[in-house]
Amino acid sequence: MPITIEQLRYVALGTRDLEAAGRFAADELGLRAVQDSADEIAFRSDERQYSVVYARDDARRQAIGLEVRDEAALQSAADALQARGIALVREAALAARRNVRALGAFTTPGGLRVELVVRPQNQAWRFFPQRDAGITGLAAVALRSTDVAADEALWIEVFGMRVGDWVGDAAYLGFDAAHHRLSLHPSARAGVLAVEFGVEGINQVMQQFHRLRPVPEAIVHGPGRRPVSEQVFLTFSGPDEVLYAFVAEGRQVDPSAPPRPRQFGGGPESHCAWGSACRVPELDGRTAAPLAPSARPALRGVLRG
Template sequence: MTDTLNRIPIEQLRYVRLGTADLNGATDFAQRILGLQLVNRTETEAYFRSDYRDHTLVYVAGDPSHQAVGFELRDPETLDRAVAALEAQGFMVGRDDGEGAQRRKARRLASFRMPGGYDVELVVRPLQSGWRYHGPRDAGMTGLEGVALRGAPDASDQDVWTRLLSGAVSDWVGEAAYIRFDEAHHRIAVHPSEGRGVLAVEFGVEDVDLIMQNAYFLRAAQVRIVDGPGRRPFSNQLFVTFAGPDGVLFSYVCEGERFDGARRARQFPRARGSFCAWGSETAIAEYQ
């Protein structure tokens, strides 16, 4: 793998794109249940805001296995270097600065497939919004916080995130790696798994009261809660996780450690108590 001095510098987690077999149903879920703001709808795509970014979630009509996570790079020169570094490591990299970039509402776009079966998209100058986020219900949303991914069983995804991309492991739970790009404890969680693709998309809310209020709302709306409410011992995040369309989970999270890089990464045992300090139960294999 490439030398760490030449890693691709990630600026920010920007969005998640999810294929869906039912665009109308997924759009209803994103608005009515998640509380996201619909900003654009075409025959094949629906774009949703959660914060100052133009969009953080896109549902795309088609194969639900087509999933991508988008990250911002600083400038076109950085993107060119990233493409060269990826190709030097054997990745097939797609470039589309035309229609593809326009659909991502960015000026430049490159993408490649991770071993875990999802795409990573690198964009330059993604669109911001000058208007405050205003959702259809008051979920207390603060923005897109992170993405949990099903990585390849041999942990090769983790190697790409930390050696080629600019991620750093904050903690491990078993072989699951919690990876940061900024001061947050993690933006990406990579769970070695026999499954493939995006496991969960996580949105921040203001405080513990909003975690519990949203949990009550989900139960009243007959949405299946699959994990929590609880607290993650490794990151100190409060969370509640629930089922979404096409087998993808969603979480509301709040609080959590802000990481200054001063401490070493820690190893937690792969046990249920390492995933939830409150003792909540789950049937999700990656969280057991």
Template sequence: MINLHDIRYVYLGTRDLDSAVEFSTTMVGLQFARREGNRVYLRGDNRDHTLCYFEGDPADHTVGFELRTAAELDAAASELENGGHRVEWGTPEGCEMRRCQRYIAFRDPSGNRIELVWRPFDGSGRRYFPGRDAGITDFSHIGLCSTDPVRDEAFWTRVCNARVSDWIGAAPLLRIDEVHHKMALFPSKTPGVQHINHQVADFNDIMRAYYFLKERNVRIVFGPGRHPTSGAIFLYFEGPDGMVYEYSTGVKRITDETNHVPRQFPFTPEGFCMWGSKPDIPAFRD
């Protein structure tokens, strides 16, 4: 079994790099870390980077997960190859680009590009200093598109160490540590990252963001609201190339692995929000 330690980063292609970076820093509140050629690295916490925008196809997405040891990375490569997943070993140039010692890449059953990294760089002691004070505490989870959530749930829970916390319809919310979920698999006809979540300090940050974004004509697509699954208070808004960003706070932690029983919620607005907000997000409606 592949023991995912934490979600590490997201890479997104974009046709307009400058606009994507401007939105990420002035609207989302990420910190500009550096620009290298056609790539810009951004930070959402004290890690070296948590998001990288690059010039390319807006449908070109990559998600990186961290493994703890080199032996686990080697074992993961063998397990994936034995299961019929072609593994690409990272080159020295690729490692430098990702700021890690070693990595492998593969496609999950839906075709999402996934990277497993060993010894990713930290922030080298540099304090996270955001582009605006959005109250962000860390990059926390992603929504991932799945062409078959039942099949993909089996992959992430049998080949990897993910566990189901709850379901919304057929969409599983998956954890790899105590946090209620680090990944959610939403039905889709195509692969890709569906949304990117950053935790913020408290409810006040959610409401400040709501008014801040509305005044600047950023499209709010869901919330403010509260998830009945994780208990988190949330706000979703649309960024460059249609990417959805989420702020949330107060997410549930599951500390009793033995006795936790996943719950089934309906794939309706009530399954996503207990306050009555209705999503204007295709993945949450179709």
């Protein structure tokens, strides 16, 4: 029985310059700092207590936080991962720092660190942004993977995620009414490619475009519309080579009867229906290194016909 993921909770990012990362989150994204120490700053974007954590650390140390229902689900995840030769490590000290009841961490075959958390806190008072960017919340995370096929199989078979669509070898994965919450992109290195925030509408996407347009090389993709999710998007540079995106609109699905996933070609036209220029290899069909030789999940072979 697959372990159910309740919610995408947060992204944790190491940074070479904690102060600069904090200024970017507040001034550019409009997030509100809620926990601040000499070595770590957490930012809020919605009802979650926080959705982004910056830590003074090696910039390659990154993780995503996913919520599971209870301790029994966490133990089931540990057992299922162990059967695949993957260790889930319980970390009490980190759980206290993340303000969750329990936490177990593991690394996917493609090199991404994942933190499974139990009962993360929400905030009772409504979110009030640092800047009125129109943020509605953490929407999705795009991930670099050195073995997309193995990571895709893990998320489908152990955690019950569904494939929304494929673009080339990139996989868009969902578990609720959104088209996707995670996307896996072939890359020579593992980690967070882009942190995506929902905004109120296309106006806020275009406002960010005009805000950043005078800044050389700030915009890396967009504005555009994704054929897979039908989201309007703008992707732009952030600290430590992590990208950020504002997204609006988008395709909703019935989780109990999701549509058949589609296979799109790997070229740039499959990543943007408007034809916007893209400077990110993982987002326009270029891959920095050959894909790992893992076999695709059997599901994919059936759906491709």
